[in-house]
Amino acid sequence: PSSQRATGHYLGRWIRAEWRTWCRQQGAKLSDGSIDVHSLFRSMIIPIDVRERPAFPILAMEWPWKLYLGNGTSSRLSYKDSSVLLTDAEFRIDDYGTSGPLCFSIMTPTWELAYEGHFGSQGLHYRAKGDDAEVVGWRDVRTPFSTWLNSDKPTLFLSGDRMVTGDDRLLAPRTELPPYPRERLRALDWASNGVDITVESQGIERKANSIQAYMARFLSQDQTFDILIDDDRAGEAADLVGIRVDKGDLHITLVHCKYSSKPTAGSRLSDLYEVCGQAMRGARWRDNGALPLLEHLDRRAKAYTRRTGLSPFEIGDREALFGIRQQAPQLFPRISTVIAQPGLSIKASSDEQLRLIAGAASYVQSVTKGSFDVLASE
Known part of the structure; x- marks a missing residue:
């Protein structure tokens, strides 16, 4: 029909006009002498x-x-x-x-x-x-x-x-990352709070002098959570996971704890390898609206209670977690990642340590689009 031919004619003219506009825009970029093409390639990651x-x-x-x-x-x-x-x-x-x-x-x-x-x-x-x-x-x-x-x-x-x-x-990035800014490391007073920095996990005994137990107390005082769960065992998402729903946001805090290899803080690179790796491994939990994380936590909480007779919840319970799972598809996940390593001395930290932290921070923040904090010793 003639009406269809007319529509096709005008559609073709519109497409050709759009194509010409696009070509002019690209041509302006190609002829722009102020653009440093080499700098563009320097930032590319080539497998x-x-x-x-x-x-x-x-x-x-x-x-x-x-x-x-x-x-x-x-x-x-x-x-x-x-x-x-x-x-x-x-x-x-x-x-x-x-x-x-x-x-x-x-x-x-x-x-x-x-x-x-x-x-x-x-x-x-x-x-x-x-x-x-x-x-x-x-x-x-x-x-x-x-x-x-x-x-x-x-x-x-x-x-x-x-x-x-x-x-x-x-x-791999084609340029070396600069060291993580020392001033962004945060010191906590572990000793005054009765923490043995060589003891990482609270375990089923709920060791009050462990790094994990202190972090649970510290987070409970520092933030508000609907749920705070101990996931510290093989296959963990993090040692501690805090969850809070605020309006349309799902706030998730992943806390990765690591013990100090010696009773005093220092500049030991070995104290950071594993905990930086844990933080990087945990970044993917933001994927799919964090639903895999919530399902993972629920399944493991049920298994933990069945195996030990204890609850892994520091705050909240499975019923509260179920309620959050129901809301999750309508919520926007916001991830905060925390490394807790009291064996790291901020004053004594080396450039090699700070570069290791910088690499973990770069990956975690690019994947989660969230915050990254390191809690250490003075």
Whole structure:
């Protein structure tokens, strides 16, 4: 019909006009001599195939994110007569060096096994150093854990805001990050509050002199929470997770605690490796509106009470958590990340320590779009 032809004619003229406008805009940019093209490329991250171990410490390993979505958490990790949900097992880095194979362990509440990753022409290859666990999937299909790792590779987090993806590609900024500003580190008076800085977890005994117990008290006084939960065990989201609903926002505070390797604070780099890795690993909990985090916490709270007869809630309960889960799809998640390491002396902190913190902060803030704080000693 003639009306359709007329409509098509005018639509074509509009598209051609829009195309000409776009070309003029791009042409102006291409001919703008004030734009430094080299500076644009300097800020780009170009993936690099990993064929040898990167010359940077590996801080943490993260399960493929698909495990936290849908029915991914139904697979179990089994060894002898004991099994746990796959995501309730935890990776522990056993070697923060920069050469040789990557040595790590897989840990559960009742056992741990050692593994290693070898870098070569085909990327990373994982294998058990001794006994191998099994992944038990749908219809009780059993797969050696080392075989499963090589088909569902974890993400590796490295110092300096670097990572190795599950397809063996290194993502790294092309320039070094400046040290984290020393003045942004916050000192707490751990000793006056009865904290033994070499004791990290409060455990089921609720050790009042632990870093975690003090942080629970400190946060309860410093902030208002609808829920504050102790998730400190293998597969944790964080040692402490605080949640508050405020109008249309879902405020989540992830607190990662780490003990001091010595009874006095200092400038020991080893005191920061693991806790920086934990903070980086926790950043993904913002994804999918934080619903995977809320489901993770609910499932683990139920399992913890069933196993110990105790409640992991410092504030609130499962009923309050359920109510927040119901509201979550309509809320905007805002994530705050806190590192608590009293073994770090602010005055004595080295540039190497501050660069390590800067890399963790850069990654966490880029993923969560939230705040990042470090609580240390003077």
